Structure formats: structure tokens, C-alpha cells
Amino acid sequence: MDIILGIKVQDGTIIATSKAATRGISVLKDSDDKTRVLNPHNLVAYTGESGDTVQFAEYVQANVQLYTMRENDIELSPKATASFVRNQLATSIRSRKPYQVNVLIAGYDTKTDTPTLNWIDYLGTQVELPYGAHGYAGFYATSLLDKHYRKDMKVEQGLELLQLCLKELETRMPIDFKGVYIKVVDKDGIKALN
Amino acid sequence: MSRRYDSRTTIFSPEGRLYQVEYAQEAISMAGTAIGILSTEGVVLACEKKVTSKLLDNDGSAEKLYVISDNMICAVAGMTADASILVNNARVNAQSYLKTYNEEIPCEILIKRVCDVKQGYTQHGGLRPFGVSFLYAGYDDRYEFQLFTSNPSGNYSGWKATSIGANNSAAQTLLKKDYKDELTLKEACELAIKVLSKTMDSSNLNSDKLEFATLSLSKTTPGKVIHKIWGESDIDALIKESGVLDEKSQDDD
Numbered sequence: 001m002d003i004i005l006g007i008k009v010q011d012g013t014i015i016a017t018s019k020a021a022t023r024g025i026s027v028l029k030d031s032d033d034k035t036r037v038l039n040p041h042n043l044v045a046y047t048g049e050s051g052d053t054v055q056f057a058e059y060v061q062a063n064v065q066l067y068t069m070r071e072n073d074i075e076l077s078p079k080a081t082a083s084f085v086r087n088q089l090a091t092s093i094r095s096r097k098p099y100q101v102n103v104l105i106a107g108y109d110t111k112t113d114t115p116t117l118n119w120i121d122y123l124g125t126q127v128e129l130p131y132g133a134h135g136y137a138g139f140y141a142t143s144l145l146d147k148h149y150r151k152d153m154k155v156e157q158g159l160e161l162l163q164l165c166l167k168e169l170e171t172r173m174p175i176d177f178k179g180v181y182i183k184v185v186d187k188d189g190i191k192a193l194n
Numbered sequence: 195m196s197r198r199y200d201s202r203t204t205i206f207s208p209e210g211r212l213y214q215v216e217y218a219q220e221a222i223s224m225a226g227t228a229i230g231i232l233s234t235e236g237v238v239l240a241c242e243k244k245v246t247s248k249l250l251d252n253d254g255s256a257e258k259l260y261v262i263s264d265n266m267i268c269a270v271a272g273m274t275a276d277a278s279i280l281v282n283n284a285r286v287n288a289q290s291y292l293k294t295y296n297e298e299i300p301c302e303i304l305i306k307r308v309c310d311v312k313q314g315y316t317q318h319g320g321l322r323p324f325g326v327s328f329l330y331a332g333y334d335d336r337y338e339f340q341l342f343t344s345n346p347s348g349n350y351s352g353w354k355a356t357s358i359g360a361n362n363s364a365a366q367t368l369l370k371k372d373y374k375d376e377l378t379l380k381e382a383c384e385l386a387i388k389v390l391s392k393t394m395d396s397s398n399l400n401s402d403k404l405e406f407a408t409l410s411l412s413k414t415t416p417g418k419v420i421h422k423i424w425g426e427s428d429i430d431a432l433i434k435e436s437g438v439l440d441e442k443s444q445d446d447d
Contacts, residue, residue: 071303074336076295083296111335 012186078107090124236410237331263288271359272326301332313348
């Protein structure tokens, strides 16, 4: 029941991930960060099978960083990053033991000055969305996002909308998810709020 | 004594040289000339065709110019059979990059990958180096129009105008003299013809002895790269327009 939410606004993309790491009926940790920084303008947030998630995210992280090293400090664009991740998951699903990982990739394309949010699931489905979520969080948050999301929103208004979603999640979710980490990807890179 | 170090590609001679690699480069300097010129609006590649027989059944396709991907073309000097292996490798690499990243492969990445293959043949035992040099013309959104060369050793370098094959040093001197940074594509084509007309030994220049290709951006769709391998009539028209033949006949008088 991990929560990962993403909202793309005009000048950046916001990502929220729950802090609880659970196993069965126990909460193991209340400060678990379900994101990895791929490069200065790409952040991946993940949910899924607990061992697979970190393994996969760090594999992708290593490969994206390897690309930057090989290509004279040129960053992989958000589109290319998302395609690469999709390709990895699409290959994995056709293997003996597929990764059971779903991700959201928040990116900012410095060349075209556009923020992006990519939604990719373990089957290799990839879509670019204005807002999205994986898991149960989606059931509670999408209707709110459908109603209140505006294309011309800035990061500040995006964060207000996110708070609205989180309030709903706190009242409706059957277990305590220990709050969320909020991160914003914009032209200056990735920064963590709270 | 030097014979002892000739037969294997991978063994250094006492002077620290790899003879087989040097011989491969030597073979290329006898192949037909190919020149490339970068302009503000695109890149031009031009080559000299060496084998011209009336009996040769030509299907119209160029023999030394290849399309590698949507944003890259190349010209070859040296052994065409070796070249086709590397061109195929380059095409596969370009498509596999496109498949993984959903973006066209940046020129330098592709060239680096092909050069890694070439380098491998100067180091692994029992193999012969590829007897080809390439001229690559490409476009990507990182560095826009680009011109590169690569040789059998696996080295590559970027140029504003350069040449490979026979008489390449003469061609290079001519290019150095006449190249300007603000050249248009048309001017670059004319310069290419002019240089070739002086380096080729044939007296009458015509489309039978030349191959021409240009890479430019579409005027209607932004960001779309157009590559064109020229037909005979286009080449003849360019030769006429550039006036190199007139100059020649004046020289003869």
C-alpha cells in the first residue's frame, strides 16, 4: 500500500512518496525514501515487490549515470530516460523472473524547458501524463486531481493540490503511511521539500 | 628484419609501430577521393568513382555513399567490401539506440561505436584491420551539423572540411585555402566540385565519375533532416553551374 503520486505543473514536476516501509502487517521503517536521483533533472519514484524495487531503481540509476560519464557529461533527456526504463521492464517481463516494479519518472527537459511526468508499470506500459499515481493512492487521488488540476498551475498551486490529495489519503487509507516525502524537479534540478 | 613484424596486426615493431594498420591506411590513400564540407545549412559529401566501365550494369545506386540513419550519411574510401560490414554495424547500432531511447542516436556516439569495432581489429590476434576510412555527415540537436572522419586504427576526428583517399593532402590544401565559415550549402557543393576537379586526374568531369550527397534540414518541417544522394542529372547540372569545365578549357587554350 505504498503511495506514489506525481503532478506535472507548468514550471516543474512534483513527486510525493510515502515514508512507511511495510512487510505483512508490520511497519518496518517510517523514513523510507522510495525515490532515486537518476541525473540532475530526472527522478524516479517506485513501488512494487520490495526487493525488486530498489534493485531495479539502482540499476537504472547506474546506467543513466554511466551514459553521462561516457558521453562527456551530456544528460539523458526525460524522454530518453523513460524509454530506457520502459525498454528494461519490457525485456524483464519476458524473462524467467520479471521485475515487479512500477515507476513514475519526473523529469525536466533543459533543452526544451518542459517538465514531464512518465508513468510506467511492470508490464512496460509507458504514458506521459499531467498527473498520475501507482497503487491504491490512485483510487483516492485521481478524482480530486481530475476536478482540481489546471494546466496553467505553477509549483506552488501544485503543492496545494497535493496537500488536498494527501488529506484525502490520510482520512481514507486503512493504514498509516507515515506521511510523505515531497520532491520537485524543475529547471534548477531536484529539490526535496519538508 | 621488419618482415617479422609485418604479418601480425597486433604486434608492435621495435620502433613501436603497427605495420598492418599502417598498410591499411596506405591502401586507402590510393582509393578514390572523398571530400566533405560543412556549411551553415548542411553538409556535402562528394566522392570520385574509380571504376567506370561502359559495360558495368549500374542500377543507379551510389557505390560509395551510404545512408546510416535518418540523420546520418557516410562516404567510404578503401575496400568497399569491408565498408559494407561496418555500415551494416552502424545501421544496427543506430536502430538499437532508437529502440531503447526513442531518440535518434547522436552522431558522435555512433561513430565512437563503429570506431571501437575498428580498434578491436588492431588488437585481437589473427585478424586483419578494416581497410576503410569514412567520412560521416550528420545532424543532431546537441551539436547540429557535423562532419567526421575515421580510419582503420579506430581514431576519429571532427572537421569543417576534409578529405580522404587519393590526393587527400592536395584536396586538404585547396579546402584550407577556400573554406569559409559562412558558406551556404550551394557554395559548399560548388567548392566540392572545384576541389575534385583539381585533384582528379580525369580531364573531363561528369556524373559518371562523381557521387554526391547532401544533408540538410527541411524547410517545411522543423527538425526534420533531409539526406539526398544525387542523381546523374543533378550532378551534371551542378558541374555546369559551378563552371569548372569552362575554367579547364581556358587553361587548355
